[in-house]
Amino acid sequence: xxxxxxxSFTDKIFGIHADSMRVHSRRLELIASxxxxxxxxxxxxxxxxxxxALAELANRTSNPPSARNTSGVNASAxxxxxxxxxxxxxxxxxxxxxxxxxxxxxQADFADASLRYQASLRMIEGRMRAMLAALRPE
Amino acid sequence: xxxxxxxNIAAQAMAAQSVRLNTITSNLANADxxxxxxxxxxxxxxxxxxxxxxxxxxxxxxVSVQEISEQGPPPQKQYMPGHPLADPDGYxxxxxxxxxxEMVNMISTARSYQNMVEVMNTTKELMNRTLNMxxx
Numbered sequence: 153x154x155x156x157x158x159x160s161f162t163d164k165i166f167g168i169h170a171d172s173m174r175v176h177s178r179r180l181e182l183i184a185s186x187x188x189x190x191x192x193x194x195x196x197x198x199x200x201x202x203x204x205a206l207a208e209l210a211n212r213t214s215n216p217p218s219a220r221n222t223s224g225v226n227a228s229a230x231x232x233x234x235x236x237x238x239x240x241x242x243x244x245x246x247x248x249x250x251x252x253x254x255x256x257x258x259q260a261d262f263a264d265a266s267l268r269y270q271a272s273l274r275m276i277e278g279r280m281r282a283m284l285a286a287l288r289p290e
Numbered sequence: 291x292x293x294x295x296x297x298n299i300a301a302q303a304m305a306a307q308s309v310r311l312n313t314i315t316s317n318l319a320n321a322d323x324x325x326x327x328x329x330x331x332x333x334x335x336x337x338x339x340x341x342x343x344x345x346x347x348x349x350x351x352x353v354s355v356q357e358i359s360e361q362g363p364p365p366q367k368q369y370m371p372g373h374p375l376a377d378p379d380g381y382x383x384x385x386x387x388x389x390x391x392e393m394v395n396m397i398s399t400a401r402s403y404q405n406m407v408e409v410m411n412t413t414k415e416l417m418n419r420t421l422n423m424x425x426x
Contacts, residue, residue, distance in 0.1 A: 173420075178348075180416075184296045184409050185350045188303035191310075191402055192339040192353050238349055255405065266412050273419055280424045 165279050169272040171209035175202050176269040178233050183262045186241075186253050193249035197241040197258070205237040298344050300410040302352035307403040309355045310337045314396050317387045324368070324382040326375045331365035332385035334392075362386045 179200045189195040243252035313335040320332040336359045341351035363386045371380035 177416075180413065181295050181299075181345075181348070181350055184299045184413070185344070185352070187405050187409055188299045188353050189339075189341055189351055190405070191307075191398070192341055195341055195351070198349055235349065255401075259405070259408075262409065262412065266416060269416055270419065273416075273423065277423055284424075 165283060166276055167279075168206070168210055169275045169279075171206060172272040173269055173276075175200070175206045175209060175233065176265045176272070178205070179265040180262065180269070182238065183258050183265060186258050187255065187262070190251070190253045190255050190258075193251060195251050195253060197243075197253045198238055199241045199261075200233070201237045201239060205233050208237070209233065295345050295348075295350050296413045297410065299350065299352045300406045300413070302342065302344070302354060303406045304403055306337070306339055306353045306355050307399050307406070309358075310339075310399045311396065311403070313337055313358060314392050314399065317385075317392050318389060318396075320385050321387040321389050321392075323385050324370075324373070324375055325365070326377055326382065328365050328367075328383050331383035332387065333360040333365070334362050334385065334387045335360055336362075 179202055182198050182200050186195075186197045189197075241252055241254075241257075244254050244257065246252070317334045323332045325331040337355040338357050338359050339353050340356040342354045344350045344352045365383040365386050367381050368384055369380055370376055370382050373382050375382050
């Protein structure tokens with residue numbers, strides 16, 4: 153049987169950062185897919201709306217459904233980020249072959265996503281250090 | 291982070307770009323080749339890129355080479371009566387490779403390949419930091 157106290161405890165110490173890492177890694181995947189297809193005729197670039205995706209994840213974390221599966225893991229935390237947050241990008245400069253990937257924009261977005269991912273990572277590490285310091289007898 | 295998807299996508303893209311680089315090399319090497327008939331003449335090769343489903347559920351696509359197309363303008367007919375390959379009328383058929391186009395393509399290929407290397411490096415770095423979380 154799951155331990156709801158432990159689950160809500162970890163949710164509280166890591167806060168929004170665990171969700172933020174998931175959202176930004178999802179963004180990195182989509183951007184990688186766009187850059188890989190920069191030379192593919194007719195390819196439509198996709199983007200994740202991370203504000204709404206993050207809001208949905210944060211909402212799931214703060215209002216976990218009462219039903220938890222037998223492994224004790226919060227089932228909703230492992231469900232993928234919804235497709236409804238993924239949209240096609242509008243091409244800033246339409247090309248003849250119908251490809252809508254703008255490589256410079258994707259590169260900038262990739263850098264942004266990777267920095268935000270690292271920022272969340274730092275915050276989680278900081279919280280872990282704080283908890284370890286509290287646990288350690290001096 | 292399901293980094294596998296990113297590594298998969300980057301690897302596919304790098305493989306596709308290296309196929310493209312190979313065809314460009316082959317085209318440039320044969321830019322001055324001649325043949326005895328239009329059919330035998332060297333035709334410039336172009337890879338045709340198509341998206342592949344890496345993870346359809348999450349809308350992730352890689353890229354692969356569907357075929358190597360040999361379309362393009364017809365080979366140039368050149369009057370060279372003394373050439374060993376000349377036909378009875380004294381013509382040889384030169385390849386339809388446009389070296390300028392190939393050079394531009396080569397730059398584009400190199401840039402795309404470098405982009406994927408960067409994507410892979412960044413992802414690797416992020417994965418490493420995630421794995422070492424709390425160790426430093």
